[in-house]
Amino acid sequence: MSSISHAIRPTVRAAGRLASRNLVASRASTLPSLTQTRSPLRAFSAIPSRRNGDFPDLTDIPTTPLTHLSEVEVAMKDTVSKFASDVILPKVRDMDEAESMDPAIVEQLFEQGLMSVEIPEEYGGAGMNFTAAIIGIEELARVDPSVSVMVDVHNTLVNTAVMKYGSNALKKKYLPKLATNTVGSFCLSEPVSGSDAFALATKAVETADGFKITGSKMWITNAMEAEFYIVFANLDPSKGYKGITAFVVDKGTKGFSIAKKEKKLGIRASSTCVLNFDDVEVPKENLLGERGQGYKYAIGILNEGRIGIAAQMTGLALGAFENAVKYVWNDRKQFGQFVGEFQGMQHQIAQSYTEITAARHLVYNAARKKEAGEDFVMDAAMAKLYASQVAGRVSGLAVEWMGGMGFVREGLAEKYWRDSKIGAIYEGTSNIQMNTIAKLLQKEYTN
Numbered sequence: 113m114s115s116i117s118h119a120i121r122p123t124v125r126a127a128g129r130l131a132s133r134n135l136v137a138s139r140a141s142t143l144p145s146l147t148q149t150r151s152p153l154r155a156f157s158a159i160p161s162r163r164n165g166d167f168p169d170l171t172d173i174p175t176t177p178l179t180h181l182s183e184v185e186v187a188m189k190d191t192v193s194k195f196a197s198d199v200i201l202p203k204v205r206d207m208d209e210a211e212s213m214d215p216a217i218v219e220q221l222f223e224q225g226l227m228s229v230e231i232p233e234e235y236g237g238a239g240m241n242f243t244a245a246i247i248g249i250e251e252l253a254r255v256d257p258s259v260s261v262m263v264d265v266h267n268t269l270v271n272t273a274v275m276k277y278g279s280n281a282l283k284k285k286y287l288p289k290l291a292t293n294t295v296g297s298f299c300l301s302e303p304v305s306g307s308d309a310f311a312l313a314t315k316a317v318e319t320a321d322g323f324k325i326t327g328s329k330m331w332i333t334n335a336m337e338a339e340f341y342i343v344f345a346n347l348d349p350s351k352g353y354k355g356i357t358a359f360v361v362d363k364g365t366k367g368f369s370i371a372k373k374e375k376k377l378g379i380r381a382s383s384t385c386v387l388n389f390d391d392v393e394v395p396k397e398n399l400l401g402e403r404g405q406g407y408k409y410a411i412g413i414l415n416e417g418r419i420g421i422a423a424q425m426t427g428l429a430l431g432a433f434e435n436a437v438k439y440v441w442n443d444r445k446q447f448g449q450f451v452g453e454f455q456g457m458q459h460q461i462a463q464s465y466t467e468i469t470a471a472r473h474l475v476y477n478a479a480r481k482k483e484a485g486e487d488f489v490m491d492a493a494m495a496k497l498y499a500s501q502v503a504g505r506v507s508g509l510a511v512e513w514m515g516g517m518g519f520v521r522e523g524l525a526e527k528y529w530r531d532s533k534i535g536a537i538y539e540g541t542s543n544i545q546m547n548t549i550a551k552l553l554q555k556e557y558t559n
């Protein structure tokens with residue numbers, strides 16, 4: 113363990129304590145002045161929900177830019193940024209070439225509190241808010257989108273599912289592990305069901321002691337590192353998707369196996385596996401939530417998770433941008449001047465940064481709306497759709513800005529571009545996001 117991460121961890125933890133108490137003053141002197149005047153969390157959480165038609169008196173709302181972060185969130189951003197550049201960056205290229213995650217990084221993610229951002233302190237978590245998780249995911253992706261997705265899936269899908277739907281016994285048993293040393297996977301997709309997720313074929317039957325699960329899951333993130341799997345299976349196929357139920361499966365349970373680890377185009381350090389469930393017996397206390405509610409849980413959790421992927425894509429776009437502009441404005445000269453000084457380059461750079469900033473606004477707005485208890489489904493879909501498009505566009509241009517140096521595997525430019533492709537695929541493809549957006553718009557605009 114490096115001294116850096118020792119230095120960071122108390123900061124993140126302390127930030128979590130601040131968040132849970134909604135205190136802001138004590139660390140003010142060590143943090144940027146932007147946040148010193150008031151708690152922006154208050155500004156957002158104080159806004160009554162618009163769903164009730166309960167519009168606030170706007171004169172009561174402090175004028176707060178969308179990117180204005182609370183002190184806790186600033187601490188998160190600063191510490192994760194430092195951790196990513198000091199600890200993760202030196203390993204990024206090697207992990208990509210080896211197509212595997214360095215176990216030491218996973219250990220340090222836990223030690224930093226980055227695997228338990230929203231888990232309450234009573235369970236050993238950092239006790240922070242959703243936007244803090246989003247900021248952490250964004251900062252990690254700026255350096256390595258693979259590490260970012262590990263943190264994203266673990267926090268926004270797995271931890272959220274247990275916190276929201278787990279019984280007290282499940283929370284007591286698993287949250288302390290998920291907060292400190294146990295990676296989780298979220299197992300919904302199957303060979304026969306991707307976009308049409310609820311056509312899944314994995315079945316569960318009730319037994320005297322619990323349940324027996326049979327089937328296969330495909331493309332499961334974190335599966336190699338995980339020891340805790342949330343598995344969706346149909347307990348009553350006669351009810352169609354209304355039979356889908358969520359279960360917790362521990363690694364090592366008889367009949368559970370990793371059938372294959374995928375070789376991928378991008379995010380190669382992140383494991384993606386096919387899992388087999390061959391009469392896997394789970395005790396009845398491993399039922400997650402209620403029978404037949406699995407499809408609702410999956411929809412709700414993925415709506416939140418999508419904001420995480422949008423943050424990942426925004427961070428990726430910024431990382432690709434920064435990597436390239438440092439080169440064109442400091443290193444590479446042609447025709448007697450830095451190549452970034454040609455107007456043809458500068459316009460592309462300006463356009464790209466504008467798009468990254470617009471993507472971030474969509475992401476933060478979706479996150480704030482979720483925290484304010486407002487309907488954020490369309491916002492999350494728009495954020496993911498747009499951020500993944502921006503990530504693809506900017507990382508592709510960044511390769512071109514760097515010319516040959518962008519194309520070789522010496523630096524990270526080509527990796528950002530490869531990594532960007534997944535943004536339009538997982539947690540709902542771009543077409544599926546557009547279906548959601550259009551469906552909600554049509555509802556709003558149909559007489």
Ligand SMILES: Cc1cc2nc3c(=O)[nH]c(=O)nc-3n(C[C@H](O)[C@H](O)[C@H](O)COP(=O)(O)OP(=O)(O)OC[C@H]3O[C@@H](n4cnc5c(N)ncnc54)[C@H](O)[C@@H]3O)c2cc1C
Nearest residue numbers: 298299300301306307331332333384537538539540541543
């Ligand atoms: C690296 C990686 C990690 C993943 N991690 C996980 C994970 O941890 N857990 C998990 O459960 N799943 C995971 N997935 C699965 C992922 O969510 C699916 O790949 C995704 O939902 C798309 O499903 P599909 O691949 O079957 O594509 P398909 O559904 O076969 O889609 C193929 C094409 O058809 C289009 N299409 C499909 N339906 C429609 C429609 N109604 N309208 C318009 N176009 C449509 C799609 O947009 C796409 O372009 C992961 C996938 C990858 C590649």
